[in-house]
Amino acid sequence: MQNDYSDKAFEECSAWLEKKYKNKKKGYSLEKLEMAGKQNDEELNKFLENRVDEDDWPEFSVDEWKEFVNYYYTLWENSKSCIIPSEPSIAGVSDRTVPKGVQTAWQKYKNHLLEDDGFSLPAVMNIEKSVLDTLNFLNDDTQEDGNAVKGLIVGNVQSGKTANMAGLISMAADYGWNLFIILTGTIENLRIQTRERFKRDLKNGNVTWTFLEKPGSKTNDTKLSDLDLNDNRIRYVICCLKNISRLRALHKWLNSDANKKRNLRILIIDDEADQASINTGDINDEKKRTAINQCIRNIVNNTDESEKSKLSANEKDTIQVPYKAMNYVCYTATPYGNFLNEAGMETLYPKDFISVLNPPDLYFGPEQIFGSTNGLPVLNVISGQYNTSETDGPDGDIAQLEDLCAAPSENLPESLKQAIAWFCDAVAIQRVWEYKKPVTMLVHHSMRTEKHLGLGISIRDWLNHIDTEAFLSICREVYVSQTAQLTKDIFKSCWPDYGCYSGVDIERDIKDYPAFDTLITHLKDLKQDISHIEMDCEGALIFKKGIHICIDNCKNDEIIDGEPDYSSHVRLIYPERDSDYDGFAPAFLVIGGNTLSRGLTLEGLVCTYFSREVKQADSLMQMARWFGFRKGYELLPRIWLTKMAQRQFEFLTRLDKELRKDLYKYQGVTTPTECGPLILQTPSAIRMLLTSKNKSQSVVDAMMDFSGANLQTFNFINDKRLLEQQLEVADSFIKKLPDCSFKKDGTRIVWENVSFDVIWSQLLKYIQWPFSQTMNIRDFKNWYDAIDDAHKMKDWDVVLAGKKSDNAHQWNGVGKISRTRKISGMNTADSQNICIGALSDPSEWHADLKDWSDSRRLSDEEKMEIRKQYGKDMVPLIVIYCIDKDSQPTKKMSQVRQPLHAEADIIGISIHIPGQRLNKDYCVRVRINIDDNSY
Structure with a gap:
């Protein structure tokens, strides 16, 4: 591809082409589009010349036009999303189109993705298509029947779900929704990170964004009655923690003014919807329902079913007043609990639609690492395993790591030394390349916070006490083996279509490794100053050339040696701008547990040391923070993990692939209320459950259906x-x-x-x-x-x-x-x-x-x-x-x-095996039990 077809010069002709492509009645095939409906090349050439004169199109030769058509046709075909059912059941709302005005919220956001965030045109078109599909399932007036729209969007770990959420909010704002509630998980620093991301992404234009912080709480005196819902320009955004007190405060706030409530067009985005939102109490006893689940249900269903809600008499009366519109959309990469927990009109089950997002062509997903064909050779083995019986303890590197957690020492297992050495090599490579953004290593061994400290001390002491020449020697040894393990040619063989829709040329655009000797100065800098992120006397963060060791868990006031030191910041925090450090890629070695498992984006992740034992499939997939985008440093990511974890991820990759394939089969055939998605049951050999038992209370065995297999x-x-x-x-x-x-x-x-x-x-x-x-x-x-x-x-x-x-x-x-x-x-x-x-x-x-x-x-x-x-x-x-x-x-x-x-x-x-799935109840896959009378 010689031209950049994302350039604005091509907007008019791409819009013309898109209109023809979407004209189902005339049935424009690729061949017909290439010829622009003309009979021969001579007529086509005349048509293109006229368009230059009449519509200011750029000049195309016949061959260039056909290349242009092929480019966009491929984008549109690959942007087709799977959504169940195939058409909305809500009358009159399925014909919304993409907002076109340059000042619309969607176009402002689209330009932000392209110009500020460096998204490729194919990635943005993918988002646009899926957002529009979702929007056409939402209802901007649910007052008549009072039934909230409930849907689920299945994404991938670290694949741009937040970008999709912001796109949906932007487009919905253009169509009149005026209050957006984003449920952001259970950890406050992740809520703040999400809030700041949306503040950055949502751009003022025809609409103006106003963020409300903890409405209904003692720290916020903004009343519902203060909202100006008559001004068609103002849109309100709330980022709310999945916390009982905050959700109850939000519920009270929403019912504090009946007149305002009647005019609220609400879209709730439930991020990581398989976490906290699911009812883990007894689904057959409403009194034992999980409090967070009940709070969310109360808000979505406009009810007051909790004995502890503490609504006033006026607020209880306001419950009878319907919202103008209520729409609840879940996002998750691991929907097993959402699919297996409970069904029914009053639950959070996605009764109206399930949508599957297509990962972009630059996404390093499980298929590229653990897939059945040529997975990228980025895996390295951590020896040993956890105890397999009551009498057997861990062995190999796992046993050594457990010892370090209990009694810190410099005696790191060889696999951890190699991983740290590769991290240092990768940071040095980035600095040779003059890469300026943060580079990160993740060490994920346990969810128990007391273990993080011992491991952090051990890593710090090893780096501080190893002789410089010995350190350089291990870095050189690891560099030789790892660069041979994944070369540019190997990358191309394993993933020949990487970035093919985004204009990436592997030979031209992927940077090759520099000579090791060019790294030595940078390696010495990294070893010379091992520290936390330091603060100056005014509290400003100081980023150095050495490695910043971060311990990210709920005990954020504790530093690495267990003594108070108010000049250090121990938890992970990245620089806000390049000016916060002096023109080099800062290095962060992060040790942690649950805070690193959900929602947190690790910038420039090049090395993962994953030695944690995990017993649930959804938890394990969420911990795969190494999935994501690695543009600009494609050859650098490496992963260390146990053989059991590799087997588990290989199974999860297949489970994920089979689930998505099954969801595509549903499209146009059934609805989420007629037949729950089938999910592969986990084999006993990999010692793992699909999800916790209290998240899968409605699970029933379903036939392991081989029709069409x-x-x-x-x-x-x-x-x-x-x-x-x-x-x-x-x-x-x-x-x-x-x-x-x-x-x-x-x-x-x-x-x-x-x-x-x-x-x-x-x-x-x-x-x-x-x-x-x-x-x-x-x-x-x-x-x-x-x-x-x-x-x-x-x-x-x-x-x-x-x-x-x-x-x-x-x-x-x-x-x-x-x-x-x-x-x-x-x-x-x-x-x-x-x-x-x-x-x-x-x-x-x-x-x-x-x-x-x-x-x-x-x-x-x-x-x-x-x-x-x-x-x-x-x-x-x-x-x-x-x-x-x-x-x-x-x-x-x-x-x-x-x-x-x-x-x-x-x-x-x-x-x-020919045929379609036969709906019979038999073995090895599982699905939710849907009562025919529940809808």
């Missing part, structure tokens, strides 16, 4: 006897099959109309490999046995697939395929466990179609339609591969893949 084996045990046994089973199965239906190109043999009973009894029941971390083939058989005869798929197609090959590399007449080891974290070249990441070929879906050879990338719906044309839309498909034990990575992939080095050839199995 694509299952494949990709983890194998490198045991010669076992591998040879699987080869014998597959060989015997193939030889017992009747004559094949057809062969093709030496790459496949196809047998049609094979009974599932034969496939099961002669092949699948003997397969030792799991089809995922959470499911083996027995789970599939249980599902198959449980479905009724009308849905049973008795006759299958069987394919032996491979590649063209000489006779020496064939197995049963088809060439063996090549698959190599995925290397990341505990997936090492010499491990007994072989992980190949992915088995199936992209063309596998049509392996049993005799003459299909089109190589286009098609959607699942298009693939199903083609199979239907061949009479195969309801025919399940099983594909067998023989993987060559001597498989070698290609030259291009040699840096991220290792030779297979298997003891024998490996049999891989892939299964494609």
